[in-house]
Amino acid sequence: MAYWLMKSEPDVFSFDDLVVKTAKGEAEEWHGVRNYAARNNMRAMQVGDEAFFYHSNIGKEIVGIMRIVAPAHPDSTADLNARGEVVWECVDVQSVKPFPRPVTLAEIKATPALETLELVKLSRLSVSKVSAEEWALLLKMGGLEP
DNA sequence: GCCAACGTTGGC
DNA sequence: GCCAACGTTGGC
Numbered sequence: 607m608a609y610w611l612m613k614s615e616p617d618v619f620s621f622d623d624l625v626v627k628t629a630k631g632e633a634e635e636w637h638g639v640r641n642y643a644a645r646n647n648m649r650a651m652q653v654g655d656e657a658f659f660y661h662s663n664i665g666k667e668i669v670g671i672m673r674i675v676a677p678a679h680p681d682s683t684a685d686l687n688a689r690g691e692v693v694w695e696c697v698d699v700q701s702v703k704p705f706p707r708p709v710t711l712a713e714i715k716a717t718p719a720l721e722t723l724e725l726v727k728l729s730r731l732s733v734s735k736v737s738a739e740e741w742a743l744l745l746k747m748g749g750l751e752p
Numbered sequence: 753g754c755c756a757a758c759g760t761t762g763g764c
Numbered sequence: 765g766c767c768a769a770c771g772t773t774g775g776c
Contacts, residue, residue, distance in 0.1 A: 613773095613774090615774095640772095641773095662773085662774060662775090663773090666774090728757095728758095729756095729757075729758095729774065730757065730758060730759085730773050731773095732773085
């Protein structure tokens, strides 16, 4: 199983919005990604993989965990390219658990063991990879047991 | 509101 | 295929 981190601006779509949808038995299409590296990461995701939900701009913190419930499929909100091909894709996600204590970007940057986190190194990438070691540490920092 | 980082576009 | 110009993201 692989681990990921996905960003969303909470005033557009927050972790709480995802919790509400999940409680209704619905999944959220992670649409709107228009960056090849981020898309490639979504293509590499498998059902059952887990991802951190990061609030960008407002909060700047990891607020919870979600699970990939459907593999990458065409993003219905995206235009086709000149050849009529699908370029942009998205996965479907559901919430798993909120962090009892959100982990802020400032804390992450102040933690030497997290210097290699893609969120820090590739700050503009909206869908990034998280190693098993980074995942375990961030879970602990967020107040959850591995 | 500013700016750094970086991706994309388009002229050559 | 290079590179300058421009747009976007996202932290500060």
